[in-house]
Structure formats: structure tokens, C-alpha cells
Amino acid sequence: MIIKKYIPCPIRNILNRIFDFFTWDQWCTRSWSQEGEDMVLRRIFEKKKNGFYVDVGAHHPKRFSNTYALYQRGWSGINIDAMPGSMRLFRKWRPKDINLELGIGKIAGSFDYYIFNEPALNGFSSQLSEDRxxxxxxxxxxxxIEVDIFPLRDVLDKHVDGKSIDFLSVDVEGLDLEVLKSNDWSKYRPRYVLAEMLASSLNDIVTDPVVQFMNECGYVIYAKQVNTVFFRNKDSLY
Structure with a gap:
């Protein structure tokens, strides 16, 4: 049952949750990701109990989160988001994680950060922000506002501390390639990488610059959601 759309959204969400609680289904699986990415990750890592992730553009500890489902299973990792104040809730709800409030890009410095009335759209891309x-x-x-940016390799050098990265999730509103290029792929090679590729189809993605770059780094396309492409390290056993 879905509560009627003419009821205001916050009230409708609460009523839907109450209805779900009283109509529990043992075959139902909860997802926090925007497009079910966490369900794919749970399938990939179904036998792994304590893994390590890096989430760039983490946005919120639960809402649209690709990592919260695994956090509940005992995983931990690094959450990174450029929005000032964004890590307050992460520190409250994700205390086992390393929670960093900063931007990621190819070159260190201070850059314009566009803040929307919908925080999931925040980002550094002036073109995408103005188009939206x-x-x-x-x-x-x-x-x-101006926000400090650091290359991903520098952040990982400081915080990974020898851990093996099971997956890297990147969602930075149009600048995912810049984030990916800021990593040291000879040193940090996650088993899987998730990158946002907006309005992409299966026919389009092979020629996309993100796919070409990941291929050069030794990664192949593994799966796809609506706007997210999964890449697998060719050297990974699973």
C-alpha cells in the first residue's frame, strides 16, 4: 500500500513507515541507496562481515547512502562530503567511521561550492549546477561558498593506514572523473569502484571518459544501476 499522494510528503512518509511496520514481510530487504546500489554491494560482499569502504560525496549517513547497509553489518570506512556541517550527523550515527568534511579533486585549493535547497545536488560543477x-x-x-579541496590520494595516505579498500563510491555531481583521477591507482586499488554517470545507457557507457579511464586503471564494467556504474578490479578474486 502507498499512501495517497495528495497527503503532504513528510506526513505521507511517516504513514508509509507505520504501515510497513505493521505489515512486516520476512522476504523484504531494506535499501538506503537512491537506486539500490547497496543491494548490489550486499550481493557482492554477502560473505564478508567486516570490510572497509571509502565514500566520496557521502551526503548523509543514511539517506541515499551506499554504505549504511554494510555499516550495520559491521563494516567501517571513510565518509567524505564537502557540505559544511554535513559530518555532524555522521559523527552521531556513524561513530565507527572516519568522517571528513572536505572536497576531493585533482588539485588542492579552494573552489566554489554550489549549495542547493536539495543538498543531494550540492557540488563543485558550475555548469551542472547552473543548468539544474x-x-x-x-x-x-x-x-x-569556497570549500577546500584535496586530492584523494593525499586523504587516503593520511587515513587508510594500510587497510585494503573493498569498494570506493564516488558521487560528486558531474565531477566524478576528476575525483577518480586524483587517486594513486598504483597504491590504492579498491576491489570495486562505483561512479555516477548521469543519464547514461548501456549503449553509451563504453565510450564514456570515466569508463575509458577506469579501463586504463585495470577495471572493467561489472554492473549498472540507473545513474551508477560498478567497476571491478581485474585482479580481484570476487
Missing amino acids: ARKDNPYYIKDV
Whole structure:
């Protein structure tokens, strides 16, 4: 049952949760990701109890999270998001994780960060942000601030501490390739990498610059959700 759409959204969400609670189904699996990415990850790592992840563009400890389902199973990792104040909830709900409030990019420095009325759209891409603000939709830019950016390799050098990375999730609103290029792929080679590729189809992705770069780094396409592509390290056993 889905509560009628004419009921205001916050109330509708609460009513749906109450209904779900009283109609529990033993075959139901909960997902926190936006497009079910965490369900794919649970399938990939179904026998692994304490893995390690890196989530760039983590956004929220639960909402649209590719890592929360595994955190509940005993995993831990590094959450990174550039939104000022974003790590307050991570420190509250994800205390076992390393929670970092900063941006990731190819070159260290301070760059303009576009803040929307929908925080999931926040990012450093001026073109994508301005395009979204011009469209006929309810989203708009609230503010533009300067945020510090660091290459991913530098952040991992400081915080990974010899751990093997099971998967890297990157979702930074149009600049995923820049984040991927900022890693040291000879040193940090996650078993799987998730990258956002907006409005991509199975026919398009082979020629996409992200796919070409990941192929050069020794990764192959493994799976795809609506806007997320999974890459597998060719050297990985699973």
C-alpha cells in the first residue's frame, strides 16, 4: 500500500513507515541507496562481515547512502562530503567511521561550492549546477561558498593506514572523473569502484571518459544501476 499522494510528503512518509511496520514481510530487504546500489554491494560482499569502504560525496549517513547497509553489518570506512556541517550527523550515527568534511579533486585549493535547497545536488560543477537551476523544477542554488579541496590520494595516505579498500563510491555531481583521477591507482586499488554517470545507457557507457579511464586503471564494467556504474578490479578474486 502507498499512501495517497495528495497527503503532504513528510506526513505521507511517516504513514508509509507505520504501515510497513505493521505489515512486516520476512522476504523484504531494506535499501538506503537512491537506486539500490547497496543491494548490489550486499550481493557482492554477502560473505564478508567486516570490510572497509571509502565514500566520496557521502551526503548523509543514511539517506541515499551506499554504505549504511554494510555499516550495520559491521563494516567501517571513510565518509567524505564537502557540505559544511554535513559530518555532524555522521559523527552521531556513524561513530565507527572516519568522517571528513572536505572536497576531493585533482588539485588542492579552494573552489566554489554550489549549495542547493536539495543538498543531494550540492557540488563543485558550475555548469551542472547552473543548468539544474535554470530548469523548470523546484531546485535552486541557495548559496555559493569556497570549500577546500584535496586530492584523494593525499586523504587516503593520511587515513587508510594500510587497510585494503573493498569498494570506493564516488558521487560528486558531474565531477566524478576528476575525483577518480586524483587517486594513486598504483597504491590504492579498491576491489570495486562505483561512479555516477548521469543519464547514461548501456549503449553509451563504453565510450564514456570515466569508463575509458577506469579501463586504463585495470577495471572493467561489472554492473549498472540507473545513474551508477560498478567497476571491478581485474585482479580481484570476487
